Amino acid sequence: SDYVLRVWTLSTSCHEQGTAISQLDATFPVNLQMVKVSRFQQNYLAFSLSVSHLALSPSGSHLAFSTNELSTLSIHCIADHEPLSCTSGCINISLPGKARDVAWSRAGDRVACATRWGFAVYALDGTELWVSQVVVKCVSFSPDGCILATADEDSGIQLWRLEGKELEIPCPLPGSSASGYVHSIAFSEDSTRVVSKHEGDVKVWDARAS
Numbered sequence: 001s002d003y004v005l006r007v008w009t010l011s012t013s014c015h016e017q018g019t020a021i022s023q024l025d026a027t028f029p030v031n032l033q034m035v036k037v038s039r040f041q042q043n044y045l046a047f048s049l050s051v052s053h054l055a056l057s058p059s060g061s062h063l064a065f066s067t068n069e070l071s072t073l074s075i076h077c078i079a080d081h082e083p084l085s086c087t088s089g090c091i092n093i094s095l096p097g098k099a100r101d102v103a104w105s106r107a108g109d110r111v112a113c114a115t116r117w118g119f120a121v122y123a124l125d126g127t128e129l130w131v132s133q134v135v136v137k138c139v140s141f142s143p144d145g146c147i148l149a150t151a152d153e154d155s156g157i158q159l160w161r162l163e164g165k166e167l168e169i170p171c172p173l174p175g176s177s178a179s180g181y182v183h184s185i186a187f188s189e190d191s192t193r194v195v196s197k198h199e200g201d202v203k204v205w206d207a208r209a210s
Contacts, residue, residue: 053099057108062124064111066099073099073113075124091126101138101184105145110162112139112148119150121162130167132160138184142191142207149194149207151182157194157205173205 054065061079066072075091096117103112110129112121118133136150136158148160156172173194183197187207194205 053102055102055104055111057104057111058106059108062104062108064102064104064113066095066102066113068098071095071098071115073102073111073122075111075122075126091124093122093126100136103139103141105141106143107145110141110145112141114139114150121148130160130162132167132169134158134169137182140185140187140194142187143189144191147187147191147207149185149187151176151185151196153181157182157185157196159194159207173207174209176205 050068052066052068054063056063059079061077063076063078065074065076067074071094073093073095075093077090093113095113095115097115099113099115101112101114104110105112109124110121111124112119114136116135118131119136119139120131121129123129130148134150134155136152136155138151140149141147142149146162148162149157150160151157154177156177158170158172160167160170176196180198183199185194185196187194192207194207196203196205
């Protein structure tokens with residue numbers, strides 16, 4: 001309600017419910033300023049960004065987010081609880097256009113980003129591991145990190161095997177090309193099913209049919 005996104009660290013050894021270790025402070029509607037909050041001090045950084053998508057790694061050690069003005073994907077290390085910085089502990093990756101989605105692998109060693117010009121998978125150091133010019137709306141890793149699911153109303157739901165140097169374009173899951181606009185997708189824990197959120201409904205797909 002106050003247009004502030006906070007990253008919390010929880011501790012059972014203290015009386016407080018948690019301490020905000022990093023904070024994105026928004027001036028309505030999307031002009032975000034990066035803030036660090038601790039019990040003793042509050043440090044504001046001298047830059048302001050319009051953040052479109054963001055995701056926290058499963059371990060909570062890294063924060064990835066995309067910006068509209070700069071068309072970048074930024075990967076920040078937040079494990080040391082230091083103030084967020086655009087230079088220290090940060091990897092900035094230039095994107096071919098505005099981002100549409102960001103997702104982490106379960107192991108936290110890869111991050112995928114979809115843009116209006118395709119999608120790519122990056123390592124923590126910013127190295128581009130795989131790239132495709134197939135335009136998609138959303139991305140999601142399988143739990144084992146071996147498959148990347150992508151979805152778009154035109155190309156349907158596709159399961160990309162993350163192996164080798166080049167990605168082979170897979171066939172869409174049967175029936176998914178006519179499923180309409182997709183808001184988000186996710187794998188089941190055993191990687192056998194993919195669930196997709198559409199306008200007004202949710203659909204479950206057999207991932208083994210690809």
